[in-house]
Amino acid sequence: MPEFGSFSLLLALALSGYTLLAGGVALRQLATGTRGRIAPDRLAETARRAGIGSFIAVACAAFALVYAAFTNDFSVSYILHHSNRALPGAYKFAALWSGQEGSLLLWALLLTGYGFVLRVRHKVDVTLTAYASTILAGIQVFFLLLLNFAAPPFALVEGAAPSDGFGLNPLLQYPEMVIHPPMLYLGYVGFSVPFAFALGALMMRYPGEKWIHITRRWTMVTWLFLTCGIFLGAHWAYSVLGWGGYWGWDPVENASLMPWLTGTAFLHSVMMQEKRGMMKNWNVWLIFSTFMLCILGTDLTRSGLVSSVHAFAQSSIGNWFTGFLVIVLSVCLFTFLLQRDHLKSEHKLESLVSRESSFLFNNLVLLAACFTILWGTLFPIISEYVQGNRVTVGAPFFNRVALPIGLFLLFLTGIGPLLAWRSASFKSIRKNFVLPGAAILVTAIVLMAVGLRPWNDQATFYSLVAFSLGAGVITAISSEFLRGAHVIGKHTGKNIFASMLQLMRRNTRRYGGYIVHFGVVVIFIGIAGGAFNQSHEQEMNNGQSFTIGPYKVVCRSFTEDSNLNYDTEFALLDVYRGDKKVTQLAPEKRFYTSSQQPSTMVANHSTLAWDLYVIYAGKNPQTGLPIIKVFLNPLMAWIWIGVIVVVIGTLFALAPNLSAALASNRVRSVAGPARLDDQREVAIAGRSGD
Amino acid sequence: MISRRKLIRVSQMGLVCLVVAVAMGATDSSARFDKDSHQMMCPCSCNQLLGECNHVGCQYSDKMRSELAASIARGDTDDAIFHQFQDEYGPIVLASPMFTRFNHVAWIVPPVLLLLGIGSTLLIVRKWKLRTVPMPAEPATPGFSAVRDRIRRETQI
Numbered sequence: 046m047p048e049f050g051s052f053s054l055l056l057a058l059a060l061s062g063y064t065l066l067a068g069g070v071a072l073r074q075l076a077t078g079t080r081g082r083i084a085p086d087r088l089a090e091t092a093r094r095a096g097i098g099s100f101i102a103v104a105c106a107a108f109a110l111v112y113a114a115f116t117n118d119f120s121v122s123y124i125l126h127h128s129n130r131a132l133p134g135a136y137k138f139a140a141l142w143s144g145q146e147g148s149l150l151l152w153a154l155l156l157t158g159y160g161f162v163l164r165v166r167h168k169v170d171v172t173l174t175a176y177a178s179t180i181l182a183g184i185q186v187f188f189l190l191l192l193n194f195a196a197p198p199f200a201l202v203e204g205a206a207p208s209d210g211f212g213l214n215p216l217l218q219y220p221e222m223v224i225h226p227p228m229l230y231l232g233y234v235g236f237s238v239p240f241a242f243a244l245g246a247l248m249m250r251y252p253g254e255k256w257i258h259i260t261r262r263w264t265m266v267t268w269l270f271l272t273c274g275i276f277l278g279a280h281w282a283y284s285v286l287g288w289g290g291y292w293g294w295d296p297v298e299n300a301s302l303m304p305w306l307t308g309t310a311f312l313h314s315v316m317m318q319e320k321r322g323m324m325k326n327w328n329v330w331l332i333f334s335t336f337m338l339c340i341l342g343t344d345l346t347r348s349g350l351v352s353s354v355h356a357f358a359q360s361s362i363g364n365w366f367t368g369f370l371v372i373v374l375s376v377c378l379f380t381f382l383l384q385r386d387h388l389k390s391e392h393k394l395e396s397l398v399s400r401e402s403s404f405l406f407n408n409l410v411l412l413a414a415c416f417t418i419l420w421g422t423l424f425p426i427i428s429e430y431v432q433g434n435r436v437t438v439g440a441p442f443f444n445r446v447a448l449p450i451g452l453f454l455l456f457l458t459g460i461g462p463l464l465a466w467r468s469a470s471f472k473s474i475r476k477n478f479v480l481p482g483a484a485i486l487v488t489a490i491v492l493m494a495v496g497l498r499p500w501n502d503q504a505t506f507y508s509l510v511a512f513s514l515g516a517g518v519i520t521a522i523s524s525e526f527l528r529g530a531h532v533i534g535k536h537t538g539k540n541i542f543a544s545m546l547q548l549m550r551r552n553t554r555r556y557g558g559y560i561v562h563f564g565v566v567v568i569f570i571g572i573a574g575g576a577f578n579q580s581h582e583q584e585m586n587n588g589q590s591f592t593i594g595p596y597k598v599v600c601r602s603f604t605e606d607s608n609l610n611y612d613t614e615f616a617l618l619d620v621y622r623g624d625k626k627v628t629q630l631a632p633e634k635r636f637y638t639s640s641q642q643p644s645t646m647v648a649n650h651s652t653l654a655w656d657l658y659v660i661y662a663g664k665n666p667q668t669g670l671p672i673i674k675v676f677l678n679p680l681m682a683w684i685w686i687g688v689i690v691v692v693i694g695t696l697f698a699l700a701p702n703l704s705a706a707l708a709s710n711r712v713r714s715v716a717g718p719a720r721l722d723d724q725r726e727v728a729i730a731g732r733s734g735d
Numbered sequence: 736m737i738s739r740r741k742l743i744r745v746s747q748m749g750l751v752c753l754v755v756a757v758a759m760g761a762t763d764s765s766a767r768f769d770k771d772s773h774q775m776m777c778p779c780s781c782n783q784l785l786g787e788c789n790h791v792g793c794q795y796s797d798k799m800r801s802e803l804a805a806s807i808a809r810g811d812t813d814d815a816i817f818h819q820f821q822d823e824y825g826p827i828v829l830a831s832p833m834f835t836r837f838n839h840v841a842w843i844v845p846p847v848l849l850l851l852g853i854g855s856t857l858l859i860v861r862k863w864k865l866r867t868v869p870m871p872a873e874p875a876t877p878g879f880s881a882v883r884d885r886i887r888r889e890t891q892i
Contacts, residue, residue: 288787417845442831
């Protein structure tokens with residue numbers, strides 16, 4: 046099987062190389078009008094088919110690696126280091142992305158998979174897809190070169206194969222690790238597609254904005270995957286690392302957040318290009334930057350240039366990524382300089398107070414956040430170069446610098462949708478901002494009245510600002526929904542909920558976007574709750590108890606157990622609220638036999654108000670009693686609920702609009718021609734302000 | 736001459752500022768321990784803040800936390816504590832760069848760039864706005880203005 050895998054990878058490289066070369070030659074011939082022995086369209090077709098073939102070859106290689114994991118083939122070095130006989134099946138499958146070589150193979154699999162879909166759906170626009178396919182083939186060649194020569198996943202161990210493997214990193218033996226990395230990679234890799242389309246459109250001087258329509262769904266789906274990947278990672282960190290938090294500003298976390306921020310900026314500013322033919326240069330560079338940040342993030346974290354808790358991913362392949370990054374940047378810059386006259390704006394901003402300006406500021410703030418994170422991630426290297434010593438840039442730096450930027454972004458989330466395209470009049474601003482402004486003020490006053498003291502510390506101050514702004518944004522979003530629903534309801538006679546549903550279906554993108562904004566507010570509220578975390582640590586004997594917040598925690602017993610994969614120590618804790626027992630928690634400490642590494646299994650009782658997060662910290666060697674650490678984390682569930690709302694909003698925005706024309710026809714057939722004006726009015730109400 | 740009313744107003748404001756300043760500075764030792772332990776890293780390569788390192792048998796965190804508690808009990812200032820830890824464990828022990836020489840750059844660059852960006856954007860928009868040619872009036876469509884006005888009226892809250 047290892048031979049089959051290696052051969053598949055070599056075949057995939059050959060096919061991708063052919064797609065790149067033949068596709069490049071065909072497109073050159075088409076552009077210049079020259080003709081070789083084979084007609085350019087036929088040559089391009091062979092390139093497309095070779096691209097499809099490359100996916101099948103990489104899929105075979107991935108299958109071979111998973112097969113090796115399931116059959117305990119420890120002659121394969123990668124399997125030896127990332128699996129063992131006692132490892133449960135799901136984690137054997139997850140071994141595919143648990144190490145350097147496997148995760149690169151997953152990257153190549155997803156990349157060729159995206160390429161497969163793109164090449165199969167080539168009839169959307171044959172020429173543009175041919176360009177995008179050729180560019181994707183170039184990226185494929187890079188990853189397949191890595192897999193064939195720098196980080197081969199099918200390398201064999203020297204001598205006789207050991208009878209058992211070293212096992213999977215215990216931190217990765219958690220259900221979310223089966224889904225978090227693929228999600229994150231789907232996001233990272235997915236940005237290759239809009240990048241390829243943008244570069245292709247620029248190369249061929251694609252007329253109009255159709256390429257944006259083609260790539261819009263790609264970008265949104267990719268963004269959704271990246272969002273899910275980031276938050277699944279945060280949830281994994283919260284559930285497994287056992288330090289009570291979910292985001293540590295580790296370089297690997299930062300690497301995933303940077304392309305997410307530029308991707309978010311792109312999703313917003315691209316609307317200006319669609320609606321007003323503006324910001325074409327900006328959009329092209331946003332998507333170029335997003336793709337390059339994906340590569341840079343991988344470079345930073347895998348090269349060992351910056352230290353990270355994700356040490357399993359470090360190796361010497363950084364130079365390959367640096368080289369690739371330089372090539373990508375050069376190609377983008379060269380193409381841009383050659384074709385920049387094609388990107389002239391059709392309109393200019395007419396007012397500082399307009400929807401366009403709010404998008405511009407939103408982009409600016411997102412990019413500032415991205416730069417801050419990049420700067421903080423790279424500063425230890427810069428400091429070492431300038432001062433001769435490496436400093437740490439950790440959570441206190443990012444919290445202090447990035448949080449105000451985040452709150453400014455939350456503020457823009459609220460005001461952007463309230464501004465009209467082109468120019469908003471003072472009267473309309475005053476009218477639209479009264480309610481959200483009042484909501485902000487009232488929330489702030491009420492929170493201070495119930496005991497929030499923003500002058501006590503910085504965290505409380507930021508929390509108060511986040512809660513107040515959140516209330517303002519929710520009011521702004523709600524008033525947008527209600528206003529539209531009111532118009533629909535007036536003309537159709539439907540109740541407010543039915544009208545709202547119809548309104549949303551008329552413009553899924555706009556109202557899906559509002560739902561996403563609502564989800565973002567909920568996430569911010571959850572994050573703001575972090576300012577009021579409490580913790581308590583205690584050595585506990587049977588029957589002993591302590592109180593934290595509204596909960597009383599009583600130790601019922603503590604014991605040990607073992608199975609083939611690990612030995613475990615755990616405590617049974619009864620949790621009371623008042624006199625009522627609400628749950629029993631069993632925090633664990635595991636010691637994995639193969640890898641000889643410990644792992645924490647957190648026990649968590651989650652409610653809307655707070656999480657009771659319990660860690661078995663270990664046993665006191667002197668007394669033999671377990672040390673229990675408990676965190677009371679307010680509003681933590683809101684973060685995960687907010688993410689679900691974001692996912693729902695994005696899926697809604699991806700859904701096609703209910704055809705206004707169909708609706709008009711239906712109404713016309715019922716009401717007759719006399720109501721035509723009303724139908725137009727309703728249709729406009731659903732569309733206006735998009 | 737300052738009127739009596741103004742003098743009282745100024746005194747009131749001064750009193751409020753004093754109370755706020757005292758309230759901001761007033762922290763007990765456990766709150767200070769919590770704050771300072773979240774400004775330092777555990778050097779055991781776990782990449783966690785000192786206050787959050789949860790490794791059983793960690794060779795550093797327990798010892799460092801004891802040292803920190805002792806320093807706070809002695810009445811050392813935060814600066815003195817951070818310098819002491821930096822001397823003992825190296826500059827990587829601080830979770831964020833101190834405000835010294837080149838480290839200032841770390842703190843200054845992001846907000847300065849954001850402000851520059853906002854300023855440039857304002858300038859660009861102003862420049863574009865000045866250059867914008869007024870749009871010719873839209874050709875009159877029978878009934879359209881009336882429909883538009885009605886929509887505006889009805890969508891007002």
